[in-house]
Amino acid sequence: MALKYTEKTIEHFTKPRNLGTVENANAEATEGSPACGDMVSYTLNINPETLIIEDIKFKSYGCASNIATASIATELVKGKHIDEVKKMGTTEAASELGGLPPVKMHCSVLAINGIKAAIREFEKKIGRIEDEKRIITEKALLNILKNVMHPKHGINIVDNGNIQRIRIDGQDIFIIITLEPDEEMFASNIHDEVMEHLESMKCSHEIMIKIESKTGDFI
Amino acid sequence: MDEKIIYLDNGDTTRIDDEVLQQMMKYYTDSYGNPVSLHALGMEADEDLAKARQIIASSINAEPSEIIFTSGATESNNTAINGIAEYYKNKGNHIIISSIEHSSVKAVAHRLKNDGYKVDEVKVDSEGFIDIEDLKSKFKVTTILVSVIYGNYEIGTIQNIEEIGAVCREKGVLFHTDAAQAYGKLKIDVKKENIDLMTINAHKNHGPKGIGVLYVKKGVKLKKLMEGGSHESGMRAGTENMPAVMGFARAAEIAYSDLDSNNAKISGLRDRLVTGLLEIPHVTYNGPKGGNLSRRLPHNADITFHYIEGEAILMHLSLRGICVSSGSACSSKTLEPSHVLTAIGLKHEQAHGSIRFTISKYNTEQEIDKTVKNVKEVVELLRSMSSFDPEKHSN
Numbered sequence: 001m002a003l004k005y006t007e008k009t010i011e012h013f014t015k016p017r018n019l020g021t022v023e024n025a026n027a028e029a030t031e032g033s034p035a036c037g038d039m040v041s042y043t044l045n046i047n048p049e050t051l052i053i054e055d056i057k058f059k060s061y062g063c064a065s066n067i068a069t070a071s072i073a074t075e076l077v078k079g080k081h082i083d084e085v086k087k088m089g090t091t092e093a094a095s096e097l098g099g100l101p102p103v104k105m106h107c108s109v110l111a112i113n114g115i116k117a118a119i120r121e122f123e124k125k126i127g128r129i130e131d132e133k134r135i136i137t138e139k140a141l142l143n144i145l146k147n148v149m150h151p152k153h154g155i156n157i158v159d160n161g162n163i164q165r166i167r168i169d170g171q172d173i174f175i176i177i178t179l180e181p182d183e184e185m186f187a188s189n190i191h192d193e194v195m196e197h198l199e200s201m202k203c204s205h206e207i208m209i210k211i212e213s214k215t216g217d218f219i
Numbered sequence: 220m221d222e223k224i225i226y227l228d229n230g231d232t233t234r235i236d237d238e239v240l241q242q243m244m245k246y247y248t249d250s251y252g253n254p255v256s257l258h259a260l261g262m263e264a265d266e267d268l269a270k271a272r273q274i275i276a277s278s279i280n281a282e283p284s285e286i287i288f289t290s291g292a293t294e295s296n297n298t299a300i301n302g303i304a305e306y307y308k309n310k311g312n313h314i315i316i317s318s319i320e321h322s323s324v325k326a327v328a329h330r331l332k333n334d335g336y337k338v339d340e341v342k343v344d345s346e347g348f349i350d351i352e353d354l355k356s357k358f359k360v361t362t363i364l365v366s367v368i369y370g371n372y373e374i375g376t377i378q379n380i381e382e383i384g385a386v387c388r389e390k391g392v393l394f395h396t397d398a399a400q401a402y403g404k405l406k407i408d409v410k411k412e413n414i415d416l417m418t419i420n421a422h423k424n425h426g427p428k429g430i431g432v433l434y435v436k437k438g439v440k441l442k443k444l445m446e447g448g449s450h451e452s453g454m455r456a457g458t459e460n461m462p463a464v465m466g467f468a469r470a471a472e473i474a475y476s477d478l479d480s481n482n483a484k485i486s487g488l489r490d491r492l493v494t495g496l497l498e499i500p501h502v503t504y505n506g507p508k509g510g511n512l513s514r515r516l517p518h519n520a521d522i523t524f525h526y527i528e529g530e531a532i533l534m535h536l537s538l539r540g541i542c543v544s545s546g547s548a549c550s551s552k553t554l555e556p557s558h559v560l561t562a563i564g565l566k567h568e569q570a571h572g573s574i575r576f577t578i579s580k581y582n583t584e585q586e587i588d589k590t591v592k593n594v595k596e597v598v599e600l601l602r603s604m605s606s607f608d609p610e611k612h613s614n
Contacts, residue, residue, distance in 0.1 A: 005534075013534065019604050034568035034607050037528060037548040037556065041606035059606035063530035063549035067604070103554065151554055189554035 005064060006098035012068035017075055020057045027122035031114035036196060038062035038107060040070045040114045046122055051082045056115070065104040069093040069111035082119045088112055090147060102154025106193065109147050136203055138166050141173065144201060148193045151186045162190070164212070173198070173205045178212050187211050225541045225586045229423070229518055230372055230400060230577030235466070236425035242469040243427060246462040253458050255450065264461055271468035275432055278471045279417065280408040287433045287451045288464055292399035293323040294444070295418035295433035296366075298455070299395045300327045302441030303364045303416070304336060307393075311361030313337045315354065318562040319347055319376070320368050321397055325558070328366075337361070345564050346507045347376030348514075355386060362392050369417075370401030373546060373559040373575060374506030375519030377401065384413025393439060399423060399431075403474035404482065404516055415439050421463065425579070426470030430463035477580075485578045486517035488587050492576055493520050495591030499598055501525040501609075505560060505573060518578045521546070521560075523569050524594075526609060527601040532574055535597040541590055546573040568607070 005013070025043035032039035039062060045055040056078055058070040073093045077085045094100040094108035123129045145163060146156045153160050157177065165176040175194065179187060191209055198207050226234065246267075252260030254268045272283040289295045304314065316328050318340045328338045339357045342350045349367060365387050370377045380396055387394035395416035398407060403424030409417060416439065420431035435441065435454075447456030474481070490512075493504060503523040507515040524532060529545030536543055546557030548571055556570035565573075576590070 010538070013531075014538065016604065030606065034571070035566070037567065037571040039606050059604055061526070061605045061607040062528050063547070064534040066528070066549075067531060185553045189548075 004101060005068075006100075008072075009065060009068045009097045009100065012071040012097065013064040016058075016060075016067055016071040018057045018071065018078070019059070021059065022055045022057045025055075026125075027118045029114055029118035029121060031117055032062070032110050033196075034061055036192070038066045038110060040066060040110055042070075042074075042114050042118050044115075044118050044122070046082060046119070048126060053077050053080055053082065053085065058114075062107070062110075063104070065100055065107040066110065068097055069100070069107045070114070072096050073111040073115055077115055082123070085119060086116060088116075100154070102149075103151040105149040105154040106151070109149055113147065136168060136173070136201070136205060138168060141166055141168070141175075141198075144197050145175075145194065147197050148190065150183070151189060152183055157190065157194075168205075171205050173207045174210070175208070176210045176212060178214055180214050184213055223540045225582075225590055227576045227578060227582065227586075227590060228542045228544050229579035230575060231544055232422050232428065233425045233579050234581060235427060236470060236473055238473065239426055239466045239469045243462040243466040246465050251461075254461070255448065255458070268459055268461065268464060271464045274468040275419075275471055278407075278475050279402075279419070279434060280410050281434050282437065284452070285409075285434055285437055287435060287454050288459055288467075289431045289433050289455060290429055290460075291422075291431040292321075292397065292418050292420040293431075295420070295431045296321065296323040296397055297327055298433055298444045299416045299418060299435075299441070300324060300331070300364065300366060302444060303393055303395070303439075304331055305442040306440050307363040311359075311363040313339070313359050313361040313363065315339050315341060315357050315362060315365045317341045317343060317349055317367045317378075319343055319371055319373075319559045320366065321372060321399070324366055324368070324397055341367070343376070343562055346511055347371055347374050347559070347563050348507075348511075349378050349383060351379075351382060351386065354383065358390050358392065362390070364393050364395060366395040366397070368400075369396045369398035369407075370405065370516045370519075371506070371559060372400045373519075373557055374521045374563065375400075375516035376507055377405065377514045377516060380414065381412040384415075387415075388413050400516055400519075403471065404478075404518065406475075406478065409434060409436070416441075421467035421470050424470050424474045427463045427466040430460055430467045432467075481580050482517045484580060485582070488578045488582055488584065489518060489520050489576075491584065492578070492587045492591060493522070495588070496520075496522055496594060499524065499595055503569070505563065505565065520576045520578075521573060522576070523560075523565065523573045524598050525569065525572055526605050526607040527598065528571050529573055531601055532572075532594070532597055535600070536590075536593060539593050539597075541593055544575045544577075546575065547571040 022043040027044040030041040041059045056074045060067045090109040090112045093111045146158045148157045150157050150160045164178045167174040252264035254265040272286050276283045332338045341354045384394050393415045397418045402419035415436045417434040422428040443454045445456040505521040529547030530549035533545045546560045548556045560570035
């Protein structure tokens with residue numbers, strides 16, 4: 001597939017900023033996994049008094065846009081207060097690069113969420129927030145599913161209207177996703193991405209995902 | 220820019236041969252008749268079409284009447300599998316394919332499953348060879364078709380087609396093989412190899428895109444895919460793409476007249492490339508190797524560069540003017556890693572780090588050496604920035 005990357009994306013891919021590891025970092029996180037094909041690790045130095053990100057570096061295992069989004073994300077957050085970073089949207093890295101092909105939008109989510117994960121760990125460590133005891137509600141589920149980008153349209157699967165039904169029944173979570181015929185080729189990818197994000201909740205629920213085609217077939 | 224491009228993606232498509240292009244031009248500007256027309260121009264086209272059909276038939280030891288021209292390998296594969304499934308549905312509903320088929324076989328089989336057919340996949344070993352015993356165990360009384368790829372597009376494995384064909388004959392089951400990658404590289408004899416249906420195309424061998432053939436052994440019936448006129452014995456309606464048909468025939472003649480010398484050249488370049496790349500630490504040569512190297516398509520090399528991701532390697536090489544392909548999820552349209560690589564036992568992260576290099580007669584030793592040098596640099600660069608920790612992530 002011929003991918004059209006912007007010049008800025010290519011520039012960050014070939015000359016990544018803030019590459020490496022911050023020495024004496026007080027916050028770090030790794031998002032993604034090698035099995036999924038993209039993974040980014042951040043090390044940060046956050047000033048405990050001012051809560052400003054004074055230094056941040058990244059390492060990447062992933063494609064060109066994985067490297068480019070992580071690179072630009074470090075530039076975006078450096079010098080900022082962590083509360084400001086926590087409010088950032090997951091597509092901001094992509095926007096800053098001048099856009100990404102829809103199939104690569106998930107890289108932007110990974111890049112931004114990785115930094116947010118490091119901040120969350122830091123805040124727990126200094127006692128600024130408590131350990132999350134997430135109560136699973138439909139709304140919470142939808143918020144998590146908003147991290148799954150539709151590879152054809154480059155927007156999340158909730159806003160794209162792919163979530164047909166969500167049901168929480170005691171310890172069981174049921175999710176029904178419907179796909180148009182021209183989206184069916186992504187069935188397996190969407191399934192895996194949804195699973196990956198739901199598993200990151202680390203809840204004890206049994207998760208069942210059913211993907212249906214608009215034409216009625218199971219995929 | 221073209222001058223500088225090093226094209227090592229010939230398993231995907233190839234540059235057209237100048238002689239082939241020259242042959243085709245005539246059929247656009249002078250001999251542009253439709254073979255079904257009754258006037259002089261039409262009759263001339265019909266004669267040329269017959270000649271082309273004869274050339275293609277001879278190249279695989281088939282009869283001209285057994286050759287159906289199609290729009291390419293995807294159409295041939297679709298027609299073969301759909302056509303047999305539909306025609307023989309009263310006889311049975313069971314189809315056997317291998318686990319390393321091209322998507323144009325795999326997807327059709329998957330859809331047939333949704334339509335109520337039963338589909339079984341035969342396992343392959345770590346070099347991609349069909350497990351014959353596993354194949355034999357899959358046959359049922361309802362089995363109507365076996366489809367196994369002749370030479371694999373990703374890892375180059377050449378199956379023992381004659382043996383698989385013999386097993387199918389013995390069981391009385393039709394045998395289709397997708398020879399899109401093998402045709403023009405290997406001597407194929409449909410009679411000796413017990414092949415009932417075979418897919419081939421032109422653009423992998425310096426012929427034009429958009430033209431293929433489905434070989435259908437005399438007596439084998441299948442439902443036609445296109446309906447309309449009486450073209451291709453009524454099996455495939457639609458005006459024959461004459462320039463492409465004639466180009467295909469010329470490309471086939473060239474490929475088979477120079478077969479041995481071409482193969483010696485491209486496999487020599489391939490081995491030179493592989494020797495160079497295996498000097499890089501932490502790499503794996505995927506597919507047949509060592510004693511089985513002769514059972515690998517001569518133009519194919521597939522290598523996993525551990526701890527880094529293939530699309531990033533591909534993009535860096537592309538920026539340096541070198542064209543390759545990858546089995547990584549990130550470079551696939553569906554974001555899934557190559558099912559061929561996972562079928563031979565690679566973990567997802569090993570498939571993600573794979574690069575396929577496919578050579579043609581137009582490549583040179585200088586290009587190969589330049590590629591080795593550039594790949595070494597790119598791999599080193601990406602590893603220096605990789606967050607993949609072999610100790611943490613390798614299990």
